[in-house]
Amino acid sequence: MSRLVVGPFNRVEGDLELTLDVEGGVVREARVAASLYRGFEQLLLGRPAEDALVIAPRVCGICSVSQSLAAVAALRAAQGTEPAPNGLIAANLAHAAENIADHLTHFYVFFMPDFARAAYAGRGWQEAAEARFKAVSGAALREALPARARLLETMGLIAGKWPHSLAFRPGGVTRALALGDEMRLVALLAEFRGFIERTLFAAPIEAVIALSSAKALDSFVEGDGAAGDFAFFVRIARDLRLDELGRGPGLLMSAGAYLGPQGHRFPAGLLDTATGALRSPPLHAIEEDVSHSFMRDTAADPALAETLPDIHRPGAYSFAKAPRLEGRAVEVGAVARQAVAGHPLIRDCLARSGASDVFARIVARLLEIALLTQAMDEWTRDLRAREPFCATDAPLRDGAVAGFVEAARGALGHWASYRGGQIARYQIIAPTTWNFSPRDSAGRPGPLEFALQGLEVGAEGASSVALQHVVRSFDPCMVCTAH
């Protein structure tokens, strides 16, 4: 048995270190470490409750709107404010723009460059992959980055700027969109749709959304969508059998995404991929274990917990805590969201593997780009130009509340207690806190640790490309993980 330390593991958001115990070219055990701790839960204590709207988004520069909206959800729960319908819609537009931008950045900037590596020289697709997707210099970046920037002009209209906007409030958003703003939104969405229909999918988004099975996807990539980057990925994935790689632990959760006047666009749910059983997630049963974290023991319930770093804790290897639901590790993200929402393509991918895998995670993200572009079109039409965008705050009530949203990478929760208008407790569980959690006191690994067990790394060891694919398929956000 040999022990390999892998780091800096880049093209992820933030700092990641892996420790792998390898025997005969196969990973026996993996330990996943968040190596950065900034102390946001400590920074928020004692501040006026509303200051969370300034501080919390700065947990993360890639999902700052998600952090803002989780802070908003907690304040809204404590105030009992009824938000303006336009405000919910405008916030969803900004949030969707962020989440699409994140999926796009993941695909073009973080994930695909690994297929351009020299390790794949000789594969039929490698030269084309290098020309298109090579890190820093690939041709696709010259199209994808400007398309991302153009989509993020949604933020200029709704939120002032991105990242780290202050426009999101319990009552809605601080800027009412006028007719001209709406028309600009319609125009930029049409332009973005043009980019993905030309470049990413090479087909109308409706055709992607309508894909009903893995078989239908195979026909699509050999037929109408053959010229797209999506199809290119699917062909590579079939060649490398990415659907057999990086299987998750089997429990997928969504906290419910895009709360609008008529409820969530994508529902909350907890899906067991082994049995297919779907139920409402018992969010009150979430606990955090710190047995392998650089943290002192406090309450396991995030509503009562504190964050007290302890660099000397024996056996600890990560600044991340280990969230568990009814004692089990849970995977979150686009694959969970769309599986819970019942999209037939994702359900079919999972049914074939019996679990999430590298392929399903990527397909779910790209599918979601299509779904969200369609949703943004609809939401823009739902805006009511003559009605308010922000309701006045109701007085803040003391007590413990929780706010949940779905960030691009999955479920994000803020647990807050307010006393005398100030923050008395604040706990954040971010998507990658779930996915990249360390072991718990029962020795159960986190989802990535589970997905890496049994991975063949061969003689390449730490340089194995398969290892790169499995880790990046989760699109980790390490700055959120330990915050």
Place this chain on the structure above:
Amino acid sequence: MVYNPRGETETAAAMTTTTNRETDEFAVLWLQAGSCGGCTMSVLERGGAGWLEELRRFGIRLLWHPSLSEETGAEARAILARIESGEDRLDALVIEGSILRGPEGTGRYDMLAGTGRSKLDWVRALAPLAGHCVAIGSCAAFGGVPAGAPDPTDACGLQYTASEAGGALGADYRSRAGLPVVNVAGCAPHPGWIMETLAALSLRRLTAADVDGFGRPRLFADHLAHHGCSRNEFYEFKASAEDFAERGCLMEHLGCKATQAVGDCNQRAWNGGGSCTQAGSTCIACTSPGFEATRGFHHTPKIGGIPVGLPLDMPKAWFVALAALSKSATPARVRENARSDRVARGPAPSSDKRSGSEKRTGAEKAK
């Protein structure tokens, strides 16, 4: 030279890993310390053909960037080793994020994965080798949000802790080119501030005279965030918003510090056309050292009804006198719109004027 015509064809050659000592490219190492990654996300919004293409056009090469480079693990460590040994020239060390010195001076709250060394240690080792040292964002410049009370990680900037000189590198640090750390402040900074600073450095156009007293490039720091604010008419008449989403001036009640914070925020488009104040968000002075110390960002502290924080270089007595005068002269349109979330009343001549009334006839004057 303002433009590198080598342009787009050079890409593959630029990726080779032979020593860069003989090339004239501007070699940049970008590291993220106690960071949220938001400054990188911001600069990726830059450029008609994307930021990476713009870097190439300026002859700027990323030796390594944690979010963008192919090299990972051992490959990345090898790049760092070549820089540290002097084998590769380092024209600019770019740091995003606070430097975390805790716990107890060990820097262990922020380790560079796979190296067993803290970012604090890496930054101190590499900064003396760098032609220029650039702090991207208010965290790397001054400590930023992680340095807020109770400062759980002993966070600081490269050369400042809030407004106090020192930080991780010390007040006396100078890069090989003889400059202190260049502080592209902001949370997150405008992509233009970041790229224009790097471009000016690569063209040897940024000198000691081009930064202000806190090391911030004057290309943005010579302005106040207030300059060009779309709410300026409300500011002039002291017609103030009292609730969020109202169109009036945000200074009197909602905590706006745009008259006290540097930045050409309202003279450039953010994300195609926005800005904080344009979106109804108060300016929180994110370019200022120590901005994170504010308690109650959305409320204006006052003494005797007068805001404590007055415009940066305006005598208080004048401000009070002018405010009283302008409040008494506020047109009804401005007063009404200030308390509305949209334009309630458009500009139109008041009832005592007619079209063309500026050019009154002699007969009217005589009345």
